[in-house]
Amino acid sequence: MTSQEAIQHLSHLLAQTRQQAPVPFTERDAKRALAALLTTDNLWEAIRLSHVPLRALTAFWHQLIAAELLEARDGALRLTKSGQALAQALGVAPAREATCPHCEGRGVDYHTLPEQVVTRFAEICKQRPEAIQAYDQGFVTEATTLSRIAFAWHRGDLEGKTIIVLGDDDLMSIAAALTGAPARILAIDIDERLIQFINEVARREGLDRLEAVRYDLRDPLPTSWLRSFDTFMTDPTESFLGFKTTIERGLMALRGPGCAGYxxxxxxxxxxxxWARIQRFLLDSGAVLTDLLDDFSAYINWGYIESMRSWKWLPTHRPPERSWYYSALHRIELLRTPALENTAVEGDIFSDEEAATT
Amino acid sequence: MTSQEAIQHLSHLLAQTRQQAPVPFTERDAKRALAALLTTDNLWEAIRLSHVPLRALTAFWHQLIAAELLEARDGALRLTKSGQALAQALGVAPAREATCPHCEGRGVDYHTLPEQVVTRFAEICKQRPEAIQAYDQGFVTEATTLSRIAFAWHRGDLEGKTIIVLGDDDLMSIAAALTGAPARILAIDIDERLIQFINEVARREGLDRLEAVRYDLRDPLPTSWLRSFDTFMTDPTESFLGFKTTIERGLMALRGPGCAGYxxxxxxxxxxxxWARIQRFLLDSGAVLTDLLDDFSAYINWGYIESMRSWKWLPTHRPPERSWYYSALHRIELLRTPALENTAVEGDIFSDEEAATT
Structure with a gap:
């Protein structure tokens, strides 16, 4: 196959993929997907390495399978000889990871936290509530939560600060409180189980600067929380509306310029x-992006994986054995007070065309 | 001192600082500067930790000294008792670094590169040309260059790719060529010494895909380089005009959507x-920011430090012993073909109000 033929073939596959899945999917995305398939035959590893929305990725896989370029069987994906030839003719190489093994690629060493923060947090996490689908939950590894807190401390957003955590199945508020560094921490969540758990931990562990309050992000922020915090932390649902709503609540909770969000x-x-649309929204809101650490956050596999929206998109089914769902940690800093309206939001904030886990 | 008095005092210091130095300097910047002074008495470590433009930082230090909040002597900076009291009343805490010691906070382990790339690169670097001020040079540590290449490989921007390096005192083109992974590497630089050095290394080491050509970034890009590369790498001079010109040349050299820049x-x-102005310019040019790794690049102290513009701003003088000048590694990916004009740029591209090293 010549390079020209390969490009034409890919272009045809792309057109069909876009017809199947109405979400952005670029030629580069397709090459990333092929690079992942050259690297692993594990379905979940292929997702992790592809860095492509699952809706488009699975549609692309189905096109590859229909064209006999890929075989899907027993939870494994294998490029056929023609599939390998296509990848080669396109100049696609296997993914070559350069992740630091010591910090799992975060650049942050959470062992810089006091040792008892790490041990007490591990003990507390043993009794945490299970992730549930109704609120699009799915929490990160303990190393991830601790690394986020170590990073915020490093950036000067923890010690002596008032912190609001918007949605806290990752238990960031507890890890932050265990350091003893923040002046005050408020965790808000729609899930009554989490509110009870965090408040119970606060009482039992003597974390008197930590409080959790039930709140639905679709409601306007209570007046007493407006312009009251130095730092917000959140791990939003990713429909554009859900994401924007969550970040806007976070921005409105900040005191003003110089405050930070994660x-x-x-x-x-x-x-x-x-991502680009979100970056523009952040700039328009008066924020600058100061850090963007991809694959920082690793998620523990949640129990409802077989009933998530994307399960039926997969060409072959086997539950994942290792983390496959990652997110990029972003830090922003406010340069201006954002002009935002604290109004109620109607409708489905959990889903859009690219959503996969709701 | 009450918190209210401290805020008023800081606000007065800020106003005077801004009068002295016509560059942006926020309250948060001032607090970062104070946090650094609570952490170290080493002038250069204080610069590194402050994350504030040196022009504003040194003006702020002079205000602190005039108000007897800071003492500068023998290359050391020490907050006085009143200075410490001010920091405390403002709720400023010492900086607490969480940097991973294994990868120096990069998240990337360059030992994932073939061992001979590391050893050959070290050998080659022994004879590199010295950094000179006329071209605002100052090169990074070998670990930094190798980590950038390992990271680009990880992101799929190295293997089988055509790469252009715009300004290459960091010798990225040589490190990239030593991997044997790229299809072609072109290094361009205004400095004839570097061109000769890179071409000589290419000849001697048998790196036949590597070529260096003399080029002044103020000139339009030669037609044969337009839309011809998959990846650009650069470490631009930071006046807004110099930065924008360099990135625009890089973007124009890319084939189109899906191509990446570092x-x-x-x-x-x-x-x-x-930073925010640059982020908006990148989005407007059709790019998305995919990675932003602060303090990724550590610079070797250059020989002309005592004649750099900012030397005379320092309140006390002693040459640095360790790296103090760092930069944040950015990766962008093109989503659209940018509409840019390949025209000559006139004037001083090396300097603006925030420039410090020219």
């Missing part, structure tokens, strides 16, 4: 088109 | 205001 964003549910 | 940006010479 949030996660994935490839599994968000295309680079959506 | 560049560095500092705090020493660029405020978060400038």
């Amino acid at each position: 949030f996660g964003l994935t490839h599994v549910e968000s295309s680079y088109e959506k | 560049f560095g940006l500092t705090h020493v010479e660029s405020s978060y205001e400038k």
